[in-house]
Amino acid sequence: MRVPFLDLEAQYSETREATDSAVSEILATGRYVLGKHNQALESRLAEMHGVRHGIAVNSGTDALRIALQAAGIGPGDEVITTAFTFVASVEVIVQLGATPVFVDIDPSTFQLDPEQLFPALTSRTKGVLPIHLFGQLAPMEPIARFAADHALTLFEDAAQAVASHCKGDFAGSWGKASGLSFYVTKNLGAAGDGGMVLTDDDEVAEKCRSLRVHGMGRERYFYDDIGYTSRMAEIQAAVLCAKLDRLDEWTQKRRELAAIYLDELREAPVVTPATLEGNHHTFHQFTIRCNDRDAVMAHLKAHEVDSAIYYPVPIHLHQPYEAFGHGAGSLPITEEVCQTCLSLPIHPHLSVEQVRFAAAKVREAASNPAGIA
Numbered sequence: 161m162r163v164p165f166l167d168l169e170a171q172y173s174e175t176r177e178a179t180d181s182a183v184s185e186i187l188a189t190g191r192y193v194l195g196k197h198n199q200a201l202e203s204r205l206a207e208m209h210g211v212r213h214g215i216a217v218n219s220g221t222d223a224l225r226i227a228l229q230a231a232g233i234g235p236g237d238e239v240i241t242t243a244f245t246f247v248a249s250v251e252v253i254v255q256l257g258a259t260p261v262f263v264d265i266d267p268s269t270f271q272l273d274p275e276q277l278f279p280a281l282t283s284r285t286k287g288v289l290p291i292h293l294f295g296q297l298a299p300m301e302p303i304a305r306f307a308a309d310h311a312l313t314l315f316e317d318a319a320q321a322v323a324s325h326c327k328g329d330f331a332g333s334w335g336k337a338s339g340l341s342f343y344v345t346k347n348l349g350a351a352g353d354g355g356m357v358l359t360d361d362d363e364v365a366e367k368c369r370s371l372r373v374h375g376m377g378r379e380r381y382f383y384d385d386i387g388y389t390s391r392m393a394e395i396q397a398a399v400l401c402a403k404l405d406r407l408d409e410w411t412q413k414r415r416e417l418a419a420i421y422l423d424e425l426r427e428a429p430v431v432t433p434a435t436l437e438g439n440h441h442t443f444h445q446f447t448i449r450c451n452d453r454d455a456v457m458a459h460l461k462a463h464e465v466d467s468a469i470y471y472p473v474p475i476h477l478h479q480p481y482e483a484f485g486h487g488a489g490s491l492p493i494t495e496e497v498c499q500t501c502l503s504l505p506i507h508p509h510l511s512v513e514q515v516r517f518a519a520a521k522v523r524e525a526a527s528n529p530a531g532i533a
């Protein structure tokens with residue numbers, strides 16, 4: 161039984177009618193950027209996440225960079241974040257001339273550990289960027305309290321957390337500005353790249369709208385800022401709107417499959433992911449930890465079960481980022497998690513049988529550290 165990591169064909173076949181008719185209309189009318197599909201996507205996602213503004217851009221990376229820039233992060237500033245993430249979370253801080261300051265994570269949830277924030281504070285700290293990794297919110301109450309107590313700007317990397325919330329407070333509703341990603345593999349994925357800034361702040365929203373078109377002000381060809389080319393194509397917005405109609409159902413399915421994994425792996429010698437209290441986890445990834453990861457991966461591969469390592473090396477140990485960290489051993493939990501984490505297939509087009517099969521293969525291999533592939 162093959163258990164794939166992703167099934168884009170199945171997503172398309174569920175949304176084909178709405179996608180095809182919108183795409184044909186876009187091509188026929190020639191309104192290729194910043195049109196009604198962009199507007200629909202922006203207002204639907206802003207409303208879902210409980211903020212007044214959504215600004216559609218070209219990628220999740222652009223969304224984060226534009227969010228941070230619009231809210232005033234620049235040269236000389238320090239932004240506290242984590243190193244157990246996709247590189248974009250940190251890359252944008254550096255690109256703005258600011259310095260990322262890494263803190264460690266909670267190994268059971270993979271989220272920023274709020275206890276680590278105070279020791280990382282300096283006179284240059286300007287912002288905090290928690291990452292809602294794998295589909296659940298970071299512990300936002302203590303993080304937001306810390307940011308408020310020290311007059312820091314709070315951001316959210318919500319790239320993996322579309323539709324995620326904690327007790328009804330959605331990703332993107334806590335920070336001054338935050339970024340969603342619609343990269344192909346995300347829970348809401350475009351047919352290519354896409355992203356969105358979410359913000360409740362009118363001024364920040366206006367600046368983001370300007371930054372996505374080169375920093376152009378209200379008057380054409382007059383510039384208020386040094387910005388970017390980061391418009392979202394109407395075709396991408398139409399693809400995303402069609403998938404957004406299915407998102408609740410798809411998220412529910414992910415949650416059901418996660419519950420099956422948790423049940424099937426209850427007694428296995430692996431660590432299953434914990435959900436923070438009150439979190440509505442959308443399971444962008446289902447990530448376990450196991451000591452014998454190579455053996456488990458090999459066994460899964462031999463039985464046609466996909467798996468992936470998110471992330472094999474923490475950001476502070478990659479050569480271009482070494483200058484911003486304190487070397488191996490400085491983030492012990494992050495470093496340990498990078499050596500043991502393994503993400504299993506979870507997406508709405510898997511059957512219960514496929515998930516049970518994948519879990520059984522994990523159980524078999526994890527029970528035998530030598531691997532049985």
Ligand SMILES: Cc1ncc(COP(=O)(O)O)c(C=O)c1O
Pocket residue numbers: 219220221222245246248249291317319320341342343353354355
């Ligand atoms: C945590 C995180 N931050 C930022 C990004 C950047 O998003 P994108 O790939 O759309 O630029 C991603 C996605 O890949 C991500 O997973």
